[in-house]
Amino acid sequence: MAITMGSEQIVDSTRKDLNSSEVDMGLASGGATTGLFGGEPLVGITPAFATAITSAINSYANTIKDTLDNLEAQSSKGAFQGENVEAALKTFITSVKEVSMSYLNKLQAAEEEIVNSVEQVYTGQDSSLSGSMEGDAGTLKSQSL
């Protein structure tokens, strides 16, 4: 008697589904990091970033303010005598001090604004990139078998 084989086959439809399916590489095109490699090896800020730098800027400005405060302490009596001239000179010196302080305050405000803005950019980046990636994750997940 000849031995014949039955028609039974293993069920491998799942494997077929698996092999017929490929991850769409198009998902990677236009991704956030495409073409951006090659920059700084480490990029980012610490949690204390804004607080620490703002504090350093404040300390820097306060040191200079303390120095500028000495402007009015300089006596003009060795240079001029005359009540009204002395008062006018004092007013002039005060103006010089105010303008000096004004420039310093503007510098301080500008740098603090930039630091806060940098923190905001990182915050916005964290939000928008994560949103974009979560969208990609959803698209990727839709390819679940």
Added chain:
Amino acid sequence: MPDIGEMKFGTSESGLNAYIDAIRTEVLNVAGQQLISGLDDIDAVCDQHWEGAAKDKFKQNLRDDATHVQLQYTRLLSILEEEIKSLRAAMVQKDKTMFDK
């Protein structure tokens, strides 16, 4: 000869030079130098809390900004010096011409 300190009205050339020198060397020049030297501490804090090309640009921009303010202090000193010298010049001129007719 009376000292300037004993006068009710008057001006002294040496006193004026000392006054301008004190403002320059004890205040505005010091503040101007602190504007630049103080940046090292901020740079160090930046290095401690921030990495990337943006940090380097911030540090350079900060240095440029501080240098700009330093220049304004130099200009203010020049303006002050000119004002004080012109005040003295006017007083000296009046002294010279007081009896002119």
